[in-house]
Amino acid sequence: MKDTAQGITAVPGRLAGLRPLVGELMDLKRVRTPDQPEGLAAHGFRRAWAALVSGVHPDTLALREAALALTGIRLGGIDLDVLSRAGMPHERAVKVLRRGLDAAAEPLDRELRERLHTALAGLPVPGQIQPPAFVERLVRQPRAGPTRANTPRVVLLPAESHADHCYVVAVASVLVSPLFGADPAIPFVAALSHHFFNVVLPDAGDYGDRLLGEDAAPLMARVTEDVLATLPEGLAALVREARKILPHTDSPEARAFHAADAMDRVLEMDAHARAAGFTLRQAMVDLDLIHEGPMQAYENAVLAAAGLIH
Structure with a gap:
């Protein structure tokens, strides 16, 4: 090519x-x-x-x-x-x-x-x-993120x-x-x-x-x-x-x-x-927040009773 x-x-x-x-x-x-x-x-x-x-x-x-x-x-x-x-x-x-x-x-x-x-x-x-002294300056120096003329800065936290x-x-x-x-x-x-x-x-x-x-x-x-x-x-x-x-x-x-x-x-x-x-669905379904283990059935029952899962 x-x-x-x-x-x-x-x-x-x-x-x-x-x-x-x-x-x-x-x-x-x-x-x-x-x-x-x-x-x-x-x-x-x-x-x-x-x-x-x-x-x-x-x-x-x-x-x-x-x-x-x-x-x-x-x-x-x-x-x-x-x-x-x-x-x-x-x-x-x-x-x-x-x-x-x-x-x-x-x-x-x-x-x-x-x-x-x-x-x-x-x-x-x-x-x-110990690292050189300038290292801590760069640890504490935040990056600006994307900037453009005549456009407000988008502040993304944590920076x-x-x-x-x-x-x-x-x-x-x-x-x-x-x-x-x-x-x-x-x-x-x-x-x-x-x-x-x-x-x-x-x-x-x-x-x-x-x-x-x-x-x-x-x-x-x-x-x-x-x-x-x-x-x-x-x-x-x-x-x-x-x-x-x-x-x-x-x-x-x-x-x-x-x-x-x-x-x-x-x-x-x-x-x-x-x-x-x-989203909550990502936590519950994609990431299996209530993961497999001895407490899983009870915890799912609690969440269902609280209306957090169906």
Whole structure:
């Protein structure tokens, strides 16, 4: 098939097959625990940057974080740290995480599934390495959502943060990389860093950025360089190299990144639309809210007596 759309024409069916799984990554932005009140995506963003500054190689980290994100889809906040604090031995905890991974990873490329499975074997014992200071700025910096000239802003709550967006795009980049023949580490690092300018600049949306006019590009570049200067020299060089894919789509890695970025932005809106349209029937029938168990018959009788089911 002729490549008429920067490499996407060869993979539309396979990309559509990953859409539900990428959509489920959105949930990590809103799944919260007492340990992670900003959500599991923000937690993953912190964890990824802490690992990078501690010297973990991006090839290792990209696969590890994708594996952990997929376990989070199925296990929520039950992660290695929680299982360790609950007294579960490390090896058994990793087996639990693998079950979570296997439950989520069926739509993925088989070779990628195997690499993700292996990545969980190398999980370190939870430690206390701190991420760079700029990370918390992105955790607290909300995204504007879609904006357009002469149109009121649509405020969607709870608002995702730039940490949420960057982490989900990073993980999604890994998941779609086999479709483009891409090295997953490059789009992963590019995604983690692609909103560095929002460490300082609040998000005014696309239209707000346009109002900055000719000042926008140099302002964003200056803030980005300031953030890069806070990283260890070797890591800063690596991040700069990965970010070279951001302005184009003429390499497999750039295509993987921009595919993940576009899907995240639209699926985020889809998540709000689905939440707004959620019905009781979906809870009762599609999601089996009163699930099978010893109390099911009694609970259904109570609901029938209360007029909540028929």
